[in-house]
Amino acid sequence: MNERIIFHIDVNSAFLSWEAAYRLQHGEKVDLREIPSIVGGDESKRHGIVLAKSIPAKEYGIKTGESVYSAKQKCPHLTVVPPNYERYMKASNSMVNLLNEYSPYMQRYSIDEVFLDMSHIKDKGFLNIAYEIKDRIKEELGFTVNIGISSNKLLAKMASDFKKPDRVHTLFPNQIQEKMWPLPVEKLFMVGPRTQKKLNGRGIFTIGQLAKLDREYVYSWLKKPGILIWEYANGIENSLVKCAADPVKSIGNSTTTSYDVTERREAHMFLLALSEMVAMRIRNIHQMGRVISISIKDKDFFSYSHQKKLDAPTDSTKVIYETSKKLFDEIWDGKPIRLFAISVSELYSNEFFQLSLLNNYNQKEENLERTIDKIRCKYGYNSIIRSCFLHSGIKPIIGGVTMEEEYPMMSSII
Amino acid sequence: MKVLMKPIEMIALFNSKEKPIPLRYRIVDEDNTYKVIKVDRIIFAKEEKLAGNRMIFYRCKSKINNSERIYELKYEIDTCKWFLYKI
Numbered sequence: 141m142n143e144r145i146i147f148h149i150d151v152n153s154a155f156l157s158w159e160a161a162y163r164l165q166h167g168e169k170v171d172l173r174e175i176p177s178i179v180g181g182d183e184s185k186r187h188g189i190v191l192a193k194s195i196p197a198k199e200y201g202i203k204t205g206e207s208v209y210s211a212k213q214k215c216p217h218l219t220v221v222p223p224n225y226e227r228y229m230k231a232s233n234s235m236v237n238l239l240n241e242y243s244p245y246m247q248r249y250s251i252d253e254v255f256l257d258m259s260h261i262k263d264k265g266f267l268n269i270a271y272e273i274k275d276r277i278k279e280e281l282g283f284t285v286n287i288g289i290s291s292n293k294l295l296a297k298m299a300s301d302f303k304k305p306d307r308v309h310t311l312f313p314n315q316i317q318e319k320m321w322p323l324p325v326e327k328l329f330m331v332g333p334r335t336q337k338k339l340n341g342r343g344i345f346t347i348g349q350l351a352k353l354d355r356e357y358v359y360s361w362l363k364k365p366g367i368l369i370w371e372y373a374n375g376i377e378n379s380l381v382k383c384a385a386d387p388v389k390s391i392g393n394s395t396t397t398s399y400d401v402t403e404r405r406e407a408h409m410f411l412l413a414l415s416e417m418v419a420m421r422i423r424n425i426h427q428m429g430r431v432i433s434i435s436i437k438d439k440d441f442f443s444y445s446h447q448k449k450l451d452a453p454t455d456s457t458k459v460i461y462e463t464s465k466k467l468f469d470e471i472w473d474g475k476p477i478r479l480f481a482i483s484v485s486e487l488y489s490n491e492f493f494q495l496s497l498l499n500n501y502n503q504k505e506e507n508l509e510r511t512i513d514k515i516r517c518k519y520g521y522n523s524i525i526r527s528c529f530l531h532s533g534i535k536p537i538i539g540g541v542t543m544e545e546e547y548p549m550m551s552s553i554i
Numbered sequence: 555m556k557v558l559m560k561p562i563e564m565i566a567l568f569n570s571k572e573k574p575i576p577l578r579y580r581i582v583d584e585d586n587t588y589k590v591i592k593v594d595r596i597i598f599a600k601e602e603k604l605a606g607n608r609m610i611f612y613r614c615k616s617k618i619n620n621s622e623r624i625y626e627l628k629y630e631i632d633t634c635k636w637f638l639y640k641i
Contacts, residue, residue, distance in 0.1 A: 157605075227607070
């Protein structure tokens with residue numbers, strides 16, 4: 141097979157650019173991209189972290205993921221705008237529609253990143269097409285992107301991260317030495333702060349230094365994940381541009397509460413609200429799960445988790461809730477809690493499944509849950525809620541960023 | 555022209571072929587009275603989809619207070635709202 145041509149299209153400061161374009165369309169005079177500004181969560185609800193930053197904000201040393209409070213200290217005249225995920229979905233969908241005109245082989249990697257297989261373009265024509273795509277997005281949709289081009293997904297992704305914004309970069313295997321190896325090792329995909337620390341500890345500071353290590357040595361030291369990053373450092377990666385999403389392996393939701401929860405009853409209500417969401421999502425993809433795990437974070441940011449494998453897979457809100465309640469009661473030591481999470485894994489198709497002799501199986505309950513799902517789907521999530529949430533101040537269904545729409549999340553699998 | 559982006563009440567024609575055609579609209583004046591403006595001519599209309607949000611943009615001409623004025627209207631497809639964008 142000939143060498144492939146892969147594009148990686150990455151929106152520059154996605155949330156912020158989309159918000160800026162939307163605001164300009166609605167008559168706002170200032171372009172958020174030209175002033176120090178961030179998209180940040182609501183501080184009063186304790187969701188106050190930086191989700192995206194403008195390039196002028198970056199110059200103040202503001203980092204994505206830090207608290208809005210510390211960002212404001214770095215730059216007192218910072219503009220903070222709230223996030224709006226429905227707007228982002230709309231902007232992202234419009235970009236995907238535009239890219240669809242160029243190649244049917246497309247992988248939506250996250251809300252603001254897309255891989256395109258452009259191997260059908262002969263000769264050097266791909267560069268012109270990359271510029272055309274970049275300029276069309278800027279002209280028609282009002283935001284800028286970086287396009288990285290290479291012969292595999294990893295290198296294309298690395299290339300789009302070079303100089304920003306509004307640029308096209310190539311990183312073919314023969315350019316690795318010159319363009320990728322001098323970069324600091326933490327710039328490499330899959331090298332996070334912990335791996336960086338380990339690598340730095342043995343004097344490895346650039347991607348090139350990692351690439352030149354002996355493969356066996358890396359394996360004996362960092363095992364399988366080490367081989368993965370060693371291969372990435374050498375530009376070795378050959379997964380396909382996947383048009384269909386990978387099968388789901390687990391489903392979970394979490395919430396940071398707006399105040400520290402000290403009452404057991406309230407904690408149970410948060411778990412119930414999360415169970416509603418998790419169970420509904422599992423039923424929606426026609427699966428059932430067997431392993432239920434919960435994790436909580438206390439007010440000192442110390443987290444712990446606990447899990448249980450059921451005798452038979454389930455998609456019932458009630459079973460998931462009862463199990464997580466039990467797990468919670470087993471691990472909670474009474475310290476105030478700020479975060480709850482429930483996740484269900486080891487998924488099976490719900491086409492047919494093994495019943496357990498020891499557990500009750502109630503067809504009526506199953507029908508009831510499916511009917512409730514349908515009502516919620518048609519009339520909104522809050523059309524039918526459990527009465528215990530009335531006047532409680534706790535939302536009856538918690539989790540996820542957008543209501544009623546699946547949102548493409550980030551993934552560590554390229 | 556100045557950016558206003560003011561929501562307006564609109565009578566428009568939706569025919570089977572073209573984009574919706576704005577006919578007349580009214581705005582609330584400074585002294586809290588309605589003022590009706592007839593759209594005399596649409597100079598051009600185009601669709602924009604900034605950040606994926608579809609809007610139809612119109613540059614129009616009308617006689618306002620006995621003088622010819624050029625201004626711009628916007629129709630937001632998702633919300634079915636009309637705006638006086640610039641005048």
